[in-house]
Amino acid sequence: MAEFLSTQARKSSLPDMKADAMNEGLAEDQKRPEAQDDADFLIVARKRFDRASAYESANRKDAIDDLMFKNGEQWPANIRTDRTLQKRPCLTINKMKTFVHQVTNNLRQNRPSINISPIGDGSDKNTATMLKGLIRQIERQSNADIAYDTGFDSAVSNGWGYWRLLTEYEDENSFDQVIKVVPIRNPFRVYLDPDAQMPDGSDAKWGFISDLLPREEFSELYPDADPVPWEQGGMGDDNFKDWSTNTHVRIAEYFTYETERRRLIQLQTGETLFEDELPEEARKLLEVSPELITDEREVESTRVIWSKITAHQILEQGDWIGKHIPIIKVSGDVIDIEGRVNYSGVIRDAKDPQRMKNYWATAKTELIALAPKAPYVLEEGQVEGHEQRWQQANLKSYPYLLYKGTSIAGKQAPAPRREPFAGPPSGVIEAEQSAEQDMMGTTGVRFDATKSERIPDESGKALQQLKWLGELGSFHYTVNFVHALKYTAVQFIDLIPKVYSRRKVVTILREDDTEENVTIEPNLQAPFQTAPNRMGKVDKLYNPGLGKYDVAITTGPNFQTKRQESAEGMNNFMRAVGPDAARMIAGPMARNMDWPGAEEIADRMDSMLPPQVLQKGLEQQMGDIPPKVKALIGSLQGQVQQLSQQLQMAGKEIEDKRGDQAVKARIGDQNYDAKMTQIAADLKMHVEALIAERLGAKDDMEREGFEAARDQVNRDADRDDAREEREIARTAPAGSGA
Numbered sequence: 001m002a003e004f005l006s007t008q009a010r011k012s013s014l015p016d017m018k019a020d021a022m023n024e025g026l027a028e029d030q031k032r033p034e035a036q037d038d039a040d041f042l043i044v045a046r047k048r049f050d051r052a053s054a055y056e057s058a059n060r061k062d063a064i065d066d067l068m069f070k071n072g073e074q075w076p077a078n079i080r081t082d083r084t085l086q087k088r089p090c091l092t093i094n095k096m097k098t099f100v101h102q103v104t105n106n107l108r109q110n111r112p113s114i115n116i117s118p119i120g121d122g123s124d125k126n127t128a129t130m131l132k133g134l135i136r137q138i139e140r141q142s143n144a145d146i147a148y149d150t151g152f153d154s155a156v157s158n159g160w161g162y163w164r165l166l167t168e169y170e171d172e173n174s175f176d177q178v179i180k181v182v183p184i185r186n187p188f189r190v191y192l193d194p195d196a197q198m199p200d201g202s203d204a205k206w207g208f209i210s211d212l213l214p215r216e217e218f219s220e221l222y223p224d225a226d227p228v229p230w231e232q233g234g235m236g237d238d239n240f241k242d243w244s245t246n247t248h249v250r251i252a253e254y255f256t257y258e259t260e261r262r263r264l265i266q267l268q269t270g271e272t273l274f275e276d277e278l279p280e281e282a283r284k285l286l287e288v289s290p291e292l293i294t295d296e297r298e299v300e301s302t303r304v305i306w307s308k309i310t311a312h313q314i315l316e317q318g319d320w321i322g323k324h325i326p327i328i329k330v331s332g333d334v335i336d337i338e339g340r341v342n343y344s345g346v347i348r349d350a351k352d353p354q355r356m357k358n359y360w361a362t363a364k365t366e367l368i369a370l371a372p373k374a375p376y377v378l379e380e381g382q383v384e385g386h387e388q389r390w391q392q393a394n395l396k397s398y399p400y401l402l403y404k405g406t407s408i409a410g411k412q413a414p415a416p417r418r419e420p421f422a423g424p425p426s427g428v429i430e431a432e433q434s435a436e437q438d439m440m441g442t443t444g445v446r447f448d449a450t451k452s453e454r455i456p457d458e459s460g461k462a463l464q465q466l467k468w469l470g471e472l473g474s475f476h477y478t479v480n481f482v483h484a485l486k487y488t489a490v491q492f493i494d495l496i497p498k499v500y501s502r503r504k505v506v507t508i509l510r511e512d513d514t515e516e517n518v519t520i521e522p523n524l525q526a527p528f529q530t531a532p533n534r535m536g537k538v539d540k541l542y543n544p545g546l547g548k549y550d551v552a553i554t555t556g557p558n559f560q561t562k563r564q565e566s567a568e569g570m571n572n573f574m575r576a577v578g579p580d581a582a583r584m585i586a587g588p589m590a591r592n593m594d595w596p597g598a599e600e601i602a603d604r605m606d607s608m609l610p611p612q613v614l615q616k617g618l619e620q621q622m623g624d625i626p627p628k629v630k631a632l633i634g635s636l637q638g639q640v641q642q643l644s645q646q647l648q649m650a651g652k653e654i655e656d657k658r659g660d661q662a663v664k665a666r667i668g669d670q671n672y673d674a675k676m677t678q679i680a681a682d683l684k685m686h687v688e689a690l691i692a693e694r695l696g697a698k699d700d701m702e703r704e705g706f707e708a709a710r711d712q713v714n715r716d717a718d719r720d721d722a723r724e725e726r727e728i729a730r731t732a733p734a735g736s737g738a
Contacts, residue, residue, distance in 0.1 A: 038314050045254050045309060048206055052191035059343050060188060063158035066347040070096045070157055074351075074358055089369065091362040095436075096354060099346050099443045103156045103474045108149065112482050112555045114489040123547030124527035130518055130542050131549060133508030135492050140509060144181035152481050154187045155332040156474075159343030162190045164209070165326035165491055167499055177499050179492065184209070192329060199480050200487040201329030206256040209327065218249040222315050251315065254307045255325045259300050266295040274301070321498050324491050330484035332477060346443040346474065353438035360432035367428070378416035381408030444473025482553045489551040497522070497545035518542060 072094050083090040114135050116128040139145070147163035154161025162184040170176045184190060189211065193204035201207070218225070263275040268291075275283070275296075286292060304320035320326065332345045376393065382403045383390045389401055407413045440446045500506065500520045507515050524543035533539045571589065590602035 041307075042309060042312065042314065045208075045256075045307075046311065048193075049191055049208055049252070052194055052208070055194040056191070059159065059341075062344070062348065063160075063188075066158045066345060069351055069354070070094075070100065070347055074354060089362050089366050091365060092358050093361050094354075095357070095439060096347050096350065099350065099439070099445050100153065100156050102445045103346060103477055104149065104153050107152060107478055107481060110555060111145070111148075112478075112485055112553045114485065114492075115552045115554050116489070116493070117550050117552060118547060119550045120548045122527065123549060126528040126540070127542050127544060127547065128549055130508060130528075130540075131493065131496065131544060133510055133516065133518075134496065134506060135489065136509040136511075137507055137515075138179050138492065139181060141178065142180040142182070147181045147183035148481075148485070150183040150185055151187075151328070151330045151484070152477070155330045155345065155480065156477050157345045157347060158187070159332040159334075159345050159348070161187050161330050163328050163330075163488075165322075165328070165488070165495070167321060167495070176504060179495050179499055181488070190327060190329075192327065196329075198483070199329070199331035199334060200484040201327060202324070202487045202490075204325055204327070204329075206254070207325050207327045208255075209253040210250065211252065212248045212250055215247055215249055218251070225310070225315055226313055249310070251308060251310055254309055255320065255327065256305050256307075257302045257325075258305050259302050261298055262301040264297055264299045265293050268292055268294055322491055322495050324487075324494060326491060328484050328488050328491075331480045334480075346445065346477075349442040350439045353435045353442060356435035357432060357439065360428055360435060364428050364432065367425075376416045376418055378403065379407035379413035381406070382413055382416060384408075446473070478555065482555060486551050486553050489553070493549055493551065500544070520544065 072092050074092050074094065075090055080090050114132065116132045116135070118125055118128045151161035151163045164182050164184060165179060166182055167177045167179055170178050189209055191208040191210070192201050193206050196202075196204040213221070264272060265275050266272045278286070302323070304322065304325055306316075306318055306320045307314055308316040332343055333348075335342045335344075376390070382405075384404060386402045389398060392398075393401060401416075403416055405413060405415075501522055503519065503521050503523070505517055505519050507517055509515060518540045519542070521541045521543055522545055524541055524546075527543050527546040529541045530538050531541060587602040587606040590599075590605060
């Protein structure tokens, strides 16, 4: 019975999501109570906007000056005007963009990534991995890197930036919604609660995003609305200063929390839920069986109200689907002075060194440019009658200049001469170099790798250490970005079960950028489950609404850089372990290479691995295979093993038969040799008996002559025996051993 209540509560807690006319992902069936007066609501909204505008005015003024300075407006207006009138150079060697890009591009190279981990009994590691992959897919589909980079660039440049989350229809033919990360290019459009203490704005109680709509579009979207512009605007909103004309109407999105008291109950299953989320059937069941409730208490529950308003009218209103205000703030350098928070970026304190750089570079250029036109030295009266030409000699290039060879007193005088240019003073060059060092000191960015600390024979590790020290002074910007990204991930975890509120096959993105299709099943009784489908494959089912998950941010090289580092490490390891062990890791190493055909080569190298290694890899790959498929694979492996045994037995029988034939052949050879030996022995005995008979009465001389004849007979007999053996061998059958 308690399990039934838990199931009903989960079903009722998943809202029926519908998007409004602006596709902002709001539930139209959850409206703000009509008891709240619209006029009072707008009065509070205007007061909050005025307060935020006044509180941020000083920061906005400094931030605008920072952005103009970054854009190259680095000379005071009066000095630039004077130098322009005097036709003197006024150079701007703008290094501010380089300092900003040094910080922002370092983040792009080592982009932080979101990691999800399960916490508590109801969570699952597989679901956490799925959530991580789904968040990566959401980020890719919505081009979240643009939103992240835009907000971070604003934080580094002027002290703070923003991005936002919203939901919209997947496409024009679907009722399904998706989560999107949207950039806010102009940070001055946002007015956030000044009482917020966290650098990511996670504790803000309200916030505004102002905007302009063409009057025609405003009338089309809100035909019944009064097109009265909102006469409010803070510093930095000057690009909206013409809102009061006949072409545009200014509106604002307004997010705020609304609090209500609710009864929280705990069931015998251990699950906690709000009583008003239960359907009527479950409530009646609790009235009959109150023992199913083990604990209860009254709590202050909050929800986020979204409104689109003008100064005098609420255009649209509803509940935001999430429990957080979907405006994420990324802060730069933050200093709190007696409750007044000052935001700044890398430009703020580098302005004076940059002005010094511009001044000394201009002075050096001016000295060098005027070197060929240095003042002439001449006697008084030598240019009489030609004064105009000589006065313009430093401005124009005349083919010749006329002068008199005598002075005003009529005395002989040498020809006019220029004083030689001694070059720019060393103090100017030193001052310019000092200004560059001051810029690096004030920004905390040392992009020239500390020349004074370089040594001729330094190692790559030493260079990497110097690079790390150069980035350390600006690392707090990256830390603040990590806080903002973590708050974004927290909102992702909150929004995903609510947006994906019905069964749906979604695509997730693995860490190596490969895609995988998984099924989200909100009615699943477990956070993760596998089930075979009709095609004989395995479906992975997830219920992201069960369990709790924690968020962590990992900062480091991207996946492509990790692949390159992995390949280099494997290469060094192969050299260390030798060729025999290197063969075992050749396949994984090939997969980490970027040249064409790496996967094919890796597959071939893996196929050459020992059987026991292949068997272990197969067992690991069978972890997610359904039981029926596993049983089929096991049966086939048994058949293969049985056939292998039969093949071995057949081979043994063949070898045995071959052995028998060899034995028979050896026996035949032995019989033949014995017979030939016997024949030779009999012949020898016959000859010796014949000799003895014939030599019985002969004298010694005759005996010696007869013995010589006997020896010759023996030799002839041996020769005949050898000839007979060769003839027998020639005519013997094949394989007999003869």
